[in-house]
Amino acid sequence: MNRQIKTLIGIILFVLVFAGTMQYCKPSDNDATALAALPNAYIGAEKCQSCHAKEYTDWKQSDHFKAMQEPTDSAVLGNFNNASLQADGVSSRFFKKDGKYFLNTQGEDGLNHDYPVKYTFGHFPLQQYLIEFPDGKMQVTRQSWDSRDKKWFQQYKGQQIHYKDWLHWTGNAQNWNTMCAECHSTNLKKNYDLEKDSYQTSYDLLTVSCEACHGPGEQHVKYINGKDYQAGNKQPNSLLLLAKNTKQLDQINACAPCHAVQSNVAADKIASSELLDNHIPTVPNTERFHADGQVNEEDYNYASFLQSKMFARGVQCSSCHNPHSGKLVLPGNLTCLQCHAKTFDEPSHHFHTINTAGAACVNCHAPAKNYMGNDSRHDHSFRVPRPDMSVQYSTPNACNNCHQDKPAKWASDAVTKWYGPNRKYSYVEDLIPGSRLNNQSEPHLLRLLQDSTTPNIIKATAINYLGGTAFPNSMSVLMESLQSPDAQIRYETLRSLQAYPKNNMNLGAIAAMLKDIVRAVRIAAADLVGSMGKNVQVPEEYQAAYQSAKTELEKNLLHQADFAHGNIGIADHYQRAGEFANAEKFYLRALKKDSLANLARLNLAVTYNLQGKNQDAIQILQLAVKTDPKNDRAWYNLGLLYNELKDNNNAAISFEKAIQLNSQNSRLYYNYGLLLQQMGKGDKAALALEQGLKSFPQEESLHYAIAYIYLQNSRPDKARTHVMYLKQVNPNNPEYQQLFSGLGIK
Numbered sequence: 001m002n003r004q005i006k007t008l009i010g011i012i013l014f015v016l017v018f019a020g021t022m023q024y025c026k027p028s029d030n031d032a033t034a035l036a037a038l039p040n041a042y043i044g045a046e047k048c049q050s051c052h053a054k055e056y057t058d059w060k061q062s063d064h065f066k067a068m069q070e071p072t073d074s075a076v077l078g079n080f081n082n083a084s085l086q087a088d089g090v091s092s093r094f095f096k097k098d099g100k101y102f103l104n105t106q107g108e109d110g111l112n113h114d115y116p117v118k119y120t121f122g123h124f125p126l127q128q129y130l131i132e133f134p135d136g137k138m139q140v141t142r143q144s145w146d147s148r149d150k151k152w153f154q155q156y157k158g159q160q161i162h163y164k165d166w167l168h169w170t171g172n173a174q175n176w177n178t179m180c181a182e183c184h185s186t187n188l189k190k191n192y193d194l195e196k197d198s199y200q201t202s203y204d205l206l207t208v209s210c211e212a213c214h215g216p217g218e219q220h221v222k223y224i225n226g227k228d229y230q231a232g233n234k235q236p237n238s239l240l241l242l243a244k245n246t247k248q249l250d251q252i253n254a255c256a257p258c259h260a261v262q263s264n265v266a267a268d269k270i271a272s273s274e275l276l277d278n279h280i281p282t283v284p285n286t287e288r289f290h291a292d293g294q295v296n297e298e299d300y301n302y303a304s305f306l307q308s309k310m311f312a313r314g315v316q317c318s319s320c321h322n323p324h325s326g327k328l329v330l331p332g333n334l335t336c337l338q339c340h341a342k343t344f345d346e347p348s349h350h351f352h353t354i355n356t357a358g359a360a361c362v363n364c365h366a367p368a369k370n371y372m373g374n375d376s377r378h379d380h381s382f383r384v385p386r387p388d389m390s391v392q393y394s395t396p397n398a399c400n401n402c403h404q405d406k407p408a409k410w411a412s413d414a415v416t417k418w419y420g421p422n423r424k425y426s427y428v429e430d431l432i433p434g435s436r437l438n439n440q441s442e443p444h445l446l447r448l449l450q451d452s453t454t455p456n457i458i459k460a461t462a463i464n465y466l467g468g469t470a471f472p473n474s475m476s477v478l479m480e481s482l483q484s485p486d487a488q489i490r491y492e493t494l495r496s497l498q499a500y501p502k503n504n505m506n507l508g509a510i511a512a513m514l515k516d517i518v519r520a521v522r523i524a525a526a527d528l529v530g531s532m533g534k535n536v537q538v539p540e541e542y543q544a545a546y547q548s549a550k551t552e553l554e555k556n557l558l559h560q561a562d563f564a565h566g567n568i569g570i571a572d573h574y575q576r577a578g579e580f581a582n583a584e585k586f587y588l589r590a591l592k593k594d595s596l597a598n599l600a601r602l603n604l605a606v607t608y609n610l611q612g613k614n615q616d617a618i619q620i621l622q623l624a625v626k627t628d629p630k631n632d633r634a635w636y637n638l639g640l641l642y643n644e645l646k647d648n649n650n651a652a653i654s655f656e657k658a659i660q661l662n663s664q665n666s667r668l669y670y671n672y673g674l675l676l677q678q679m680g681k682g683d684k685a686a687l688a689l690e691q692g693l694k695s696f697p698q699e700e701s702l703h704y705a706i707a708y709i710y711l712q713n714s715r716p717d718k719a720r721t722h723v724m725y726l727k728q729v730n731p732n733n734p735e736y737q738q739l740f741s742g743l744g745i746k
Helices: 003-025 032-037 053-060 210-214 218-224 248-255 361-365 387-393 398-402 408-419 428-434 441-450 456-466 475-481 487-499 507-515 519-530 540-559 564-576 580-593 598-610 614-627 632-644 648-660 666-678 682-695 700-712 716-729 734-742
Strands: 083-087 090-097 100-106 112-121 126-132 138-140 143-146 151-154 262-264 279-281 368-371 375-378
Touching: 032 218, 053 210, 083 151, 090 151, 100 126, 112 138, 361 398, 387 398, 387 408, 387 428, 398 408, 428 441, 428 456, 441 456, 441 475, 456 475, 456 487, 475 487, 487 507, 487 519, 507 519, 507 540, 519 540, 519 564, 540 564, 564 580, 564 598, 580 598, 598 614, 598 632, 614 632, 632 648, 632 666, 648 666, 666 682, 666 700, 682 700, 700 716, 700 734, 716 734
Parallel strands: none
Antiparallel strands: 083 090, 090 100, 100 112, 112 126, 126 138, 126 143, 143 151, 262 279, 368 375
16 A cells, blocks of 8 residues: 555544544533533523423413513503593593503603503502603503502502602602513613613513523523433433422522512622522511511512521422412412311311401411502411510501401400410510610520521521611621621621721621622622721732622622612712712712602711811701701701801700600710700700610710719719719720729729
């Protein structure tokens, strides 16, 4: 064989081997591992129907399917046949023109205009309508259709809302792009442009489709239609999320983004089973909940359910609800009897006649309340009614929800008669007094944190309360909580530490949180470190993590820039960094979006004060008290500024206003007392401080100030009581030593 033939054969063999190798390495068009690595796309529910007919049929009947629709004759439920509504000072008319649906109502200029309906929003028990505005903005109408009683009504019944108010239907609170869109469409991208204050919001599917929960389905369909699957080589979950064997927390965290009051971490979503990588849920504190953790404002179930024993024992959403139709898996009490003994459905347990409202499990253990005007929603904490807590603390209870003509004592006595005098301990017994944020709160909150039976969401709430003020014994407990395996607890801990003296903190332990595995926790850590001042010395091993976490923090803040409170958060960040021009810019942006956002005025005044622009600060605080005359903090801040400018008379007037408004700020009484003493009004100063001690009997600064004033006014007998208190609680404080020696106290 000559050299040319050998060479040719070698080339042919190489090509064949190379081709075979390439074919072997190239993933087949149905290999699950290879498909999972490819880009995925949303394909729509219709592609799911052929294989999942039952689930598809259930979904078509669900609230998810009807979350947002084109305004067709079949989708629009409201009466647009020239109907009208007079409510709360607003005249509205509903009509059709050229085949389109229109609403004539008060606009953002205070005048009535015709607005074409862009989409329907929801369907039962109420339906609202989306109106498109310039700059990509869509707004949800205040006018709503009662699908049950077939009539028009308005949200915020009885309130006359000014057209410049944040709550007006054209304002920030009713903005679809930020407030609603993410949970009414599939794969929504807000796409907010900060400089233009405009939106280019997009979504893959108009409503809440199969892929909103299961993830994009393109690669799933390819896999199911491929040879591997057909040959029986099946991949667990088949490249979808939330398969039948999904773990409890994975399912709950998949539902939580829409069934919790939460804020987004950033515009970009990252693949994670940890909720706080993409969303920050609200804990059940008194901002939205009753003091015992029962729902007050809307919470969409997440923060309620995490309090429950059902959650603690592994129950998940689909245990009670068909995940595709949203309906109960069984009617009425039968859903509960899947797990609970039949005896719980008998009069010997509930003491009510069978098949009456009082015999329904949910009416006692998941009482309902109307939101959105007519939408009855159940509290998912599934608690035992505690009318004895209502007697002691005035919290609501399920018994008196029905028996409204009876006092709580009547209900409490009935429970004692039926079940005996002793109640099993519940976290509410410490949560309620802990929520009051007074001198008796701290032991209750610490007890919740030390009790292993306390639900983690309640521990996070206790930590949230510990950030309401710098409690004297809580710093070390908070530092220990940074090691919690629960991300919400770690996040709330870092937020609460903001209230405590930064010079006493273990910077190394806090800096370590900059490397936390959860994005929201890293953001909170960066915010806390940043609040320590520009000269904070982050340990070298964490400096790169700090820069990375700061970038995440800035993304988090800027993602909220279309909201008034978001702009305040951004401005606060710039203020702490000493970037006063940017701070002023974003405080003013907040006020443009919500002219009633007085927090922006208070913080803007601080920004001016830090720059020595005190006349500007005075003007903005004067506007703050004019905007909200009942804002005690605004009056207090105004008093501080007048005091700094040596305008004692106006300072005293402002402090007095804040006291009349029942301010819960102990420093108010301290500053007012010292001011009155400087003005030569010693007796009035003592009275002001005594008044403060009635509300804050353990506040050392008040005892110190009043003792000092009594001694200056030659009243050592009056001073002694307060000095003895200081000797008892803080004998080694160097500031107190002169008082001790002056009164001969050893």
